[in-house]
Amino acid sequence: MASLRDIxxxxxxxxxxxxxxxxxxxxxxxxxxxxxxxxxxxxxYMEKIQEVVSSIANGxxxxxxxxxxxxxxxKTGYLVITSDRGLxxxxxxxxxxxxHKTILERHKSNDEFVIIAIGRVGRDFFVSRNMHVELEVIGxxxxxxxxxxxxLAKSTVNLYLNELCDELYMYYNHYVSPIQQEVTETQILPLxxxxxxxxxxxxxxxxxxxxxILEVLLPQYAESLIYGALLDxxxxxxxxxxxxxxxxTDNAKELIDSLSLQYNRARQAAITQEITEIVGGAxxxx
Amino acid sequence: xKTIKVNVVTPDGPVYDxxxxxxxxxxxxxxxxxxxGHVPTVAPLTxxxxxxxxxxxTDYVAVNGGxxxxxxxxxxxxxxxxxxxxxxxxxxxQEAKARAEQRLQNxxxxxxxxxxxxxxxxxxxxxxxxxxx
Numbered sequence: 001m002a003s004l005r006d007i008x009x010x011x012x013x014x015x016x017x018x019x020x021x022x023x024x025x026x027x028x029x030x031x032x033x034x035x036x037x038x039x040x041x042x043x044x045y046m047e048k049i050q051e052v053v054s055s056i057a058n059g060x061x062x063x064x065x066x067x068x069x070x071x072x073x074x075k076t077g078y079l080v081i082t083s084d085r086g087l088x089x090x091x092x093x094x095x096x097x098x099x100h101k102t103i104l105e106r107h108k109s110n111d112e113f114v115i116i117a118i119g120r121v122g123r124d125f126f127v128s129r130n131m132h133v134e135l136e137v138i139g140x141x142x143x144x145x146x147x148x149x150x151x152l153a154k155s156t157v158n159l160y161l162n163e164l165c166d167e168l169y170m171y172y173n174h175y176v177s178p179i180q181q182e183v184t185e186t187q188i189l190p191l192x193x194x195x196x197x198x199x200x201x202x203x204x205x206x207x208x209x210x211x212x213i214l215e216v217l218l219p220q221y222a223e224s225l226i227y228g229a230l231l232d233x234x235x236x237x238x239x240x241x242x243x244x245x246x247x248x249t250d251n252a253k254e255l256i257d258s259l260s261l262q263y264n265r266a267r268q269a270a271i272t273q274e275i276t277e278i279v280g281g282a283x284x285x286x
Numbered sequence: 287x288k289t290i291k292v293n294v295v296t297p298d299g300p301v302y303d304x305x306x307x308x309x310x311x312x313x314x315x316x317x318x319x320x321x322x323g324h325v326p327t328v329a330p331l332t333x334x335x336x337x338x339x340x341x342x343x344t345d346y347v348a349v350n351g352g353x354x355x356x357x358x359x360x361x362x363x364x365x366x367x368x369x370x371x372x373x374x375x376x377x378x379x380q381e382a383k384a385r386a387e388q389r390l391q392n393x394x395x396x397x398x399x400x401x402x403x404x405x406x407x408x409x410x411x412x413x414x415x416x417x418x419x
Contacts, residue, residue, distance in 0.1 A: 048293070
């Protein structure tokens with residue numbers, strides 16, 4: 001049986017760990033609230049741009065653009081959004097597992113795809129597996145603004161325009177609720193699946209013409225899709241971290257409880273033993 | 287006078303939302319003024335000022351490219367970034383201007399000239415608008 005002092009020191013160290021995890025849980029909770037607010041602030045922009053893009057793409061038959069038409073696929077791009085730091089439960093592992101599985105299923109050699117990594121965990125994962133990481137961004141702030149990501153988004157879209165990849169998929173954790181995140185795969189490029197449910201509400205005049213507008217609008221649209229996924233991913237990251245830390249705190253509490261019980265038993269056993277010894281000693285004297 | 291609703295929206299959230307009499311913007315093809323009852327239009331914008339006139343009062347918003355979408359009931363401006371004149375940080379804009387100018391002057395090939403040029407334009411635009419408030 002462990003000695004009293006051993007148990008005591010384990011209790012103290014577990015208590016300290018639980019204080020840290022508790023603090024991290026609260027930090028993540030407040031970050032999650034802000035990330036959620038950011039994601040909400042972004043929604044109107046997304047809705048508007050989606051409306052305009054679909055009404056132009058559906059509305060004018062003569063409007064064609066390389067980003068709208070699919071071409072034979074020689075190289076696929078995968079944009080993977082992970083976090084920079086760990087301690088976020090299954091946040092990174094679930095996403096990387098799925099990407100890895102998909103890549104192995106779809107491609108025979110490493111030349112058939114390129115990786116665009118946001119976040120250190122994802123970058124390291126692919127680099128250590130000798131997969132080609134074309135672009136990477138590390139150290140995205142917890143509350144990213146569009147400016148933080150615009151250069152990566154721009155270069156990603158350029159990869160497609162310069163035919164360095166012929167389709168682009170994006171993987172991120174979609175924020176469902178504070179306790180639930182969902183690994184999501186979406187195809188960004190070529191742009192497809194526009195909302196065709198409400199056929200063009202308005203026919204627009206184009207100034208100067210539809211092609212030139214698509215030229216500017218579509219890259220901006222694709223970039224904002226990436227930004228939206230990042231905001232979503234950040235909200236999931238903070239909520240995953242919060243849940244992980246909450247579990248850690250709960251486990252620590254349980255451990256402390258069972259250790260305290262052990263400690264008290266050991267203490268009692270020691271006392272009982274001492275009394276028996278005294279009684280035994282007194283009996284021997286008589 | 288009839289008014290029209292105007293929204294200026296960026297990825298970081300809505301910037302402007304009000305009823306105005308006239309919106310004037312700088313589109314790629316030239317200056318464009320929009321009043322209530324304008325025909326539905328889409329036009330790309332350049333880096334410049336959006337003037338929102340309501341009676342004797344005029345609001346200014348600095349936009350960095352983006353789009354103008356006119357519908358019968360609402361005008362929407364979608365830009366990757368936009369700032370109202372009141373919220374522009376003048377010192378930061380001046381710093382950005384100085385930085386861009388310096389990059390353009392001693393250009394040793396390490397900077398993208400086009401990017402520095404755009405940054406300079408954005409900074410000048412912001413300074414001009416900030417001075418109009």
